[in-house]
Amino acid sequence: MANRYLHNVQGLFDTIAPNYDRMNNVISLGTHRHWRKQTMARIHLAPDAHALDLCCGTGDWTIAVAKTLQAPGEVIGFDFSAPMLGIAQKKVQQQHVADRVWLRRGNAMHLPFKDNTFDLVTIGFGLRNLPDKQRALAEIYRVLKPGAQLVCLETSQPDQPLIKPVWQWYFTKVVPLLGRLYAHQYQEYSYLQETTRHFASYQQLAHMFEQAGFQDVHYQRFNFGAAAAHFGTKAVK
Template sequence: MASGDEQQDSGTTHFGYQQVPLAEKRQRVGAVFQSVAERYDLMNDLMSFGLHRIWKHQAMAATRTRRGHHVLDLAAGTGDLSLALSRRVGREGRVVSSDINPAMLARGRDRLIDEGAVDNIDYVIADAEQLPFPDASFDRVTMAFGLRNVTRKERALAAIRRVLRPGGHLMVLEFSRLYITALRPLYDAYSFGVLPAMGRLVAHDAESYRYLAESIRMHPDQQTLAGMMEQAGFEDCEYTNLSGGVVAIHRGYVY
């Protein structure tokens, strides 16, 4: 597998297991989420057997968000974290729910309005690599299941570091590397066999869920991502494995 720098030098990057031009990945990822937006929440419940709710609850605890905080929720999708953050920061705080995909962000906005989260939340379509916010704007930045879809992860991490205030920190919840070796064949069979079939039956889109499985395998493992965060300027970088490393919570601090 080529490193990120090598891929960028050659003008290509990975879209799942395929090599595509850099400019093309964003379009392809956008098409994936445009396709799955309507059934996204249902598929999350089915694919993870509901575990994604527990993972997000643990991730929220790791943010240590308090009343009055200003928080940026990147790759907000249908708004699970944005809703929880809105309740935590209270009326004294502010949440910016952001996603690069308009269909996903619109679905999240409609859901949060239905939930009554209207007083302290804004919605911004934004590219994580080029955040349209001033320096030191936020106390926390969160990103759940979105970093692996970013073309230039190093740029996104640097942009996040720039918009965090001293004393703030980044929390990334992302699929990671299963560390229980004996379970890997079973995990692969589920990822590459069951998930696409489920996607075909429920979301009428097998290819998007095949991409999901491939994108997880191409994402940096726990140690590599921690190192990337350090290179972006975060300090005291740490991670916590969940469900045997199927996902991991990464944290990086700004002092």
């Protein structure tokens, strides 16, 4: 069942890849760039670090991490969608970070990396689309070095009484219509708003981090809770 789900989601992202960046800007009103910038400001990474950007999509966060590194530092952008990675590769060349970026295709729940490999793992707007999120967190924990950090930037749900109904209306009614208007992909964006609305709350996601073994778990919320960055550190034995 999980493999079929993953295959279907992969097909969806293959389909929306050409419009993905434009739709992200439209749906978030451009604020997703601010969220990522704010999150990056809280990441302290040595220039020669080895990082992994999971569910990297079209590579924006991969490139942001790469710009903080110097050889032999590197970041691997990892995604299951070949069309997404194709767009990411073009961006990597345009941003002149090809010497620090490797792009690989694969399954985030079965990472092809050795234990204790990375100084940082990032995952942006991808965890909610994985069928077994706890398995993915366990894999991330495995490949991180002791003392290294996971940073997860995700959509979330506002909990303020005045904001929450507006947010629900926007994602339930407006987002699919924007998908139809700007990308002619109503069904695809109907699915994406469902994953957003039903994803774990910021408190639940923090608990999921702790269940996976992460320590010093904390988060930063954006836009009244429309998104949140979660941070967790692998224990030092």
